[in-house]
Amino acid sequence: MARNKESPIEWRSECPISSGLDILGDKWSLLIVRDLITHGTRTYSEFSESPEKISTNILADRLKLLTALGIIERVDADRSARNNAFQLTKSGKDLRKVLEALGRWSYANMRDLHPDIVSID
Amino acid sequence: MARNKESPIEWRSECPISSGLDILGDKWSLLIVRDLITHGTRTYSEFSESPEKISTNILADRLKLLTALGIIERVDADRSARNNAFQLTKSGKDLRKVLEALGRWSYANMRDLHPDIVSID
DNA sequence: ACTATAACTTGCAAAATGCAAGTTAAAAGG
DNA sequence: CCTTTTAACTTGCATTTTGCAAGTTATAGT
Numbered sequence: 001m002a003r004n005k006e007s008p009i010e011w012r013s014e015c016p017i018s019s020g021l022d023i024l025g026d027k028w029s030l031l032i033v034r035d036l037i038t039h040g041t042r043t044y045s046e047f048s049e050s051p052e053k054i055s056t057n058i059l060a061d062r063l064k065l066l067t068a069l070g071i072i073e074r075v076d077a078d079r080s081a082r083n084n085a086f087q088l089t090k091s092g093k094d095l096r097k098v099l100e101a102l103g104r105w106s107y108a109n110m111r112d113l114h115p116d117i118v119s120i121d
Numbered sequence: 122m123a124r125n126k127e128s129p130i131e132w133r134s135e136c137p138i139s140s141g142l143d144i145l146g147d148k149w150s151l152l153i154v155r156d157l158i159t160h161g162t163r164t165y166s167e168f169s170e171s172p173e174k175i176s177t178n179i180l181a182d183r184l185k186l187l188t189a190l191g192i193i194e195r196v197d198a199d200r201s202a203r204n205n206a207f208q209l210t211k212s213g214k215d216l217r218k219v220l221e222a223l224g225r226w227s228y229a230n231m232r233d234l235h236p237d238i239v240s241i242d
Numbered sequence: 243a244c245t246a247t248a249a250c251t252t253g254c255a256a257a258a259t260g261c262a263a264g265t266t267a268a269a270a271g272g
Numbered sequence: 273c274c275t276t277t278t279a280a281c282t283t284g285c286a287t288t289t290t291g292c293a294a295g296t297t298a299t300a301g302t
Contacts, residue, residue, distance in 0.1 A: 013172040016227035025148040106137035
């Protein structure tokens, strides 16, 4: 992770958009959230099976970070990791609107560059 | 940029969310869009003055990419670069909803981790 | 107890990022 | 018009992040 201990994030400014990107501004974090919105819960190996094929070290890193930020959590906090899925917290569920807006934008605006893109609805 | 020539982007899947992140899933691209939504037009040096302090090589790379994707364009396409600002295209303006959703989420959910965060409204 | 396998970790190569300095060319001033 | 200024980049290199393959650990099932 290579992030400091007080906050897991180094905030670049006070801007909420910039701050959102400080957390979620990469190619993988929101895909984890997407999978949880779609499926409700997901185990480590289920995340690995998504078509974008996240590598295991990045997946482990992002699951830790999203957990530290209170965006996801273990379904059963007291159980061992094996088959113990992740789920969204309230904060994570609130990201649905961000994902919907992004998905709609992509479908509406990237179809000429990416003809195979599918609709979210 | 290190991207191939047919499409400037390598699409990881047909998912519109994943595809949106293929384009905009980094810490800088949406900040350029934010500055243009806030100010209407912006020159190279004005972008550099934003509080997040984007470095000049990344800025140049992103301006090229966002232009290639039809998200931004020069205000006067025929004029020389000097003092010729960028503006959003229709596609770029449509990102406003994504930014609003992200900004609202951050302000609502990250205030305990980042007390200095300000509201977008 | 043994085995299978889910959930990671580790090591290293490749790519992206960050920083400082340098280059180019248009335009403003003399 | 010729010099000077400076906006808009480019380049080089160190650092960080990512990607890939392989290895390790531990628990659930037999």
